[in-house]
Amino acid sequence: MKNWSLLLMLHCWLLSYAKGPVVYSVPMQGHTTYTGMSLWLMVPQGSNYTYSLLASGTGSPIAGEADMSPENCWHKMCPVTLHFSGLTPGSGYRLSIYSREDSLVFSRKYHTLQTPDPNLPANFSVIAGSCFLRGTGGLTELVDNHAADPIYKSLMADTSDLMLWLGDNLYYLYEYRAERGMLRKNVETRLLPEMQGLLGDKMHFSIWDDHEFGPNDSDGSFPKKDISARIFRAFWPNPPAAEENNTNYYKFAYEDAEFFMLDDRYLSKRSPTPGIHSIIDSLQMSWLKEDLLHSTATFKVLCLGSQWFHDKRQGSKDIFQGSEGSEAFLQFIKNEHISGLLLISGDVHYGMLQEIPREGTYPLHELTSSAVSSWPNDGPLKSPGSVSSYLVPGTLYTGNNYSVLGFSGNPGKRLLTIRTYNVDGIVVWEHSIREDELK
Numbered sequence: 001m002k003n004w005s006l007l008l009m010l011h012c013w014l015l016s017y018a019k020g021p022v023v024y025s026v027p028m029q030g031h032t033t034y035t036g037m038s039l040w041l042m043v044p045q046g047s048n049y050t051y052s053l054l055a056s057g058t059g060s061p062i063a064g065e066a067d068m069s070p071e072n073c074w075h076k077m078c079p080v081t082l083h084f085s086g087l088t089p090g091s092g093y094r095l096s097i098y099s100r101e102d103s104l105v106f107s108r109k110y111h112t113l114q115t116p117d118p119n120l121p122a123n124f125s126v127i128a129g130s131c132f133l134r135g136t137g138g139l140t141e142l143v144d145n146h147a148a149d150p151i152y153k154s155l156m157a158d159t160s161d162l163m164l165w166l167g168d169n170l171y172y173l174y175e176y177r178a179e180r181g182m183l184r185k186n187v188e189t190r191l192l193p194e195m196q197g198l199l200g201d202k203m204h205f206s207i208w209d210d211h212e213f214g215p216n217d218s219d220g221s222f223p224k225k226d227i228s229a230r231i232f233r234a235f236w237p238n239p240p241a242a243e244e245n246n247t248n249y250y251k252f253a254y255e256d257a258e259f260f261m262l263d264d265r266y267l268s269k270r271s272p273t274p275g276i277h278s279i280i281d282s283l284q285m286s287w288l289k290e291d292l293l294h295s296t297a298t299f300k301v302l303c304l305g306s307q308w309f310h311d312k313r314q315g316s317k318d319i320f321q322g323s324e325g326s327e328a329f330l331q332f333i334k335n336e337h338i339s340g341l342l343l344i345s346g347d348v349h350y351g352m353l354q355e356i357p358r359e360g361t362y363p364l365h366e367l368t369s370s371a372v373s374s375w376p377n378d379g380p381l382k383s384p385g386s387v388s389s390y391l392v393p394g395t396l397y398t399g400n401n402y403s404v405l406g407f408s409g410n411p412g413k414r415l416l417t418i419r420t421y422n423v424d425g426i427v428v429w430e431h432s433i434r435e436d437e438l439k
């Protein structure tokens, strides 16, 4: 679904369907495993639609479970996630959506994950982006950064297999003050043709940062955080969270990589006071360490909304303070010989790659991918003294951007290639890391 004009046509058609709209959005493929998949869409309250999922070849229908709650609707537009299980690995399934009168309004094939062959891992690539700022009518249009407009087309033209949304996936300007405002912002964002164009193609996984959580720089003290969490989950078909509470951290695997999607808000404490500041809480840190210990993935990608390492950052320089100092985490991954680590972050409205040296073991790499369409931050250019001393030369980019991680090659010789692209989809820097450089 990469054709812009086709999307606009489809979008308008769905909205103006003669007997009332059947669906409001192109479906988005989220959490997908070898035997299950979750497909998200937005539908009218009261079910003007029916759906079927048929296995390719056999045509046998698969029963799904629709997860929808009226409390997540705004103006009778409701997010719903269809969960399917008991599927066959590496197989195609056609989702069809019908109006109440049985007219077909949408049809597309989706695939379960192929069981990885350890002797022949597939080549694949993953988009990483953060900070999507888009007006949704009224005064919110005033904040639009139109210089970034071409980036949506560039992202849509990208043929990567999946996409990581690294936080600030939308911006509550004042909407965090009331539940209705939060719902409106989410619904209106999903009605944007460019968002439908992006979400209607490939698989999507997201973490949150402050701007879809609450006010700017908010932390776990935000009183409406449980409402934010409920809405975030209703609009993103991510894997189930690792904890029972409303934190949003989880992991998923794809070929020989494992992605650890972390929560830097729900239980965070942001304070200039040493010993109180904590971004990754101790429960989450225990989960991360335990799962890293048991992971057999060649690449272990740790995604966080906030930057992990930056020795010139104002305020606290240590993201782990309060739960566990970064020294202790670094000691843990060194002692336990955790290989294949790549850190990813968003938030700061410029992009770069850092290489953090470690004594007696391989250096850690941190990719910061920001901002897709929010206002760029050229602070690092204006005050070069503020730039992290871990910067890999040539990788600082202060224009709007996104990055693509490419995983390729034979087992034992896998190659991770990181490329950052500008709004026109042109590579602005590229950096490759061999599997054996992460051991």
Ligand SMILES: [Fe+2]
Residues within 6 Å of the ligand: 131, 168, 211, 347, 348, 349, 371, 374
């Ligand atoms: Fe942002």
